[in-house]
Amino acid sequence: DTEVTQTPKHLVMGMTNKKSLKCEQHMGHRAMYWYKQKAKKPPELMFVYSYEKLSINESVPSRFSPECPNSSLLNLHLHALQPEDSALYLCASSHPGRITNYGYTFGSGTRLTVV
Amino acid sequence: AQTVTQSQPEMSVQEAETVTLSCTYDTSESDYYLFWYKQPPSRQMILVIRQEAYKQQNATENRFSVNFQKAAKSFSLKISDSQLGDAAMYFCAFLTNTGNQFYFGTGTSLTVIP
Numbered sequence: 055d056t057e058v059t060q061t062p063k064h065l066v067m068g069m070t071n072k073k074s075l076k077c078e079q080h081m082g083h084r085a086m087y088w089y090k091q092k093a094k095k096p097p098e099l100m101f102v103y104s105y106e107k108l109s110i111n112e113s114v115p116s117r118f119s120p121e122c123p124n125s126s127l128l129n130l131h132l133h134a135l136q137p138e139d140s141a142l143y144l145c146a147s148s149h150p151g152r153i154t155n156y157g158y159t160f161g162s163g164t165r166l167t168v169v
Numbered sequence: 170a171q172t173v174t175q176s177q178p179e180m181s182v183q184e185a186e187t188v189t190l191s192c193t194y195d196t197s198e199s200d201y202y203l204f205w206y207k208q209p210p211s212r213q214m215i216l217v218i219r220q221e222a223y224k225q226q227n228a229t230e231n232r233f234s235v236n237f238q239k240a241a242k243s244f245s246l247k248i249s250d251s252q253l254g255d256a257a258m259y260f261c262a263f264l265t266n267t268g269n270q271f272y273f274g275t276g277t278s279l280t281v282i283p
Contacts, residue, residue, distance in 0.1 A: 096260055096273035097214070110270065142212060157204055157264070158271065160214035 060161035077128040077145030085150035086128040091142040104150045135168045175274035190246045192261030200266040209257040256281045
């Protein structure tokens with residue numbers, strides 16, 4: 055299995071809702087990432103998990119809460135979002151550290167719209 | 170800090186022709202990796218080609234090849250025999266030898282004209 059699977063593909067939520075994005079991989083990768091991407095812009099790193107521990111948090115607002123329950127699964131919990139949080143949320147995975155040079159495998163993203 | 174610059178926001182190419190996308194970067198690192206990713210309307214980021222900085226030989230993957238000029242910090246992507254399926258946003262990306270964070274360029278939107 056060489057895929058990163060993200061669910062749901064599309065999500066519309068109100069500003070008072072709580073929702074979660076899910077990302078799953080079975081490639082034995084021990085680093086997983088959340089990126090946020092606005093239209094026609096490059097992805098922006100949000101969080102990095104390495105061996106199920108949060109290693110990088112790029113000053114993301116607390117309304118975004120990541121969780122890595124095991125080595126195959128990465129969640130992003132959303133609460134009280136703002137309309138400007140509407141974007142494509144991409145998950146990626148890789149081998150951590152020096153062997154990351156093979157690059158990341160990306161999922162196809164969740165298109166989030168906050169109304 | 171690392172920066173990656175793609176100076177061509179949009180490019181177009183006739184089907185079956187060749188196009189070159191430009192990328193320059195700035196770093197003080199000596200050992201690093203460079204990538205081109207493709208993002209079609211389906212949204213998934215797909216690895217096109219990768220280059221190790223310590224290798225002088227330019228990477229090639231079928232119709233895709235790079236021109237890597239380490240001294241000039243340049244990493245261009247050449248697409249030969251362009252196909253309609255090549256239409257996408259292309260991102261150049263830089264990764265340090267020990268890093269777990271990509272540095273992406275701003276992207277080049279490629280249109281393929283039938």
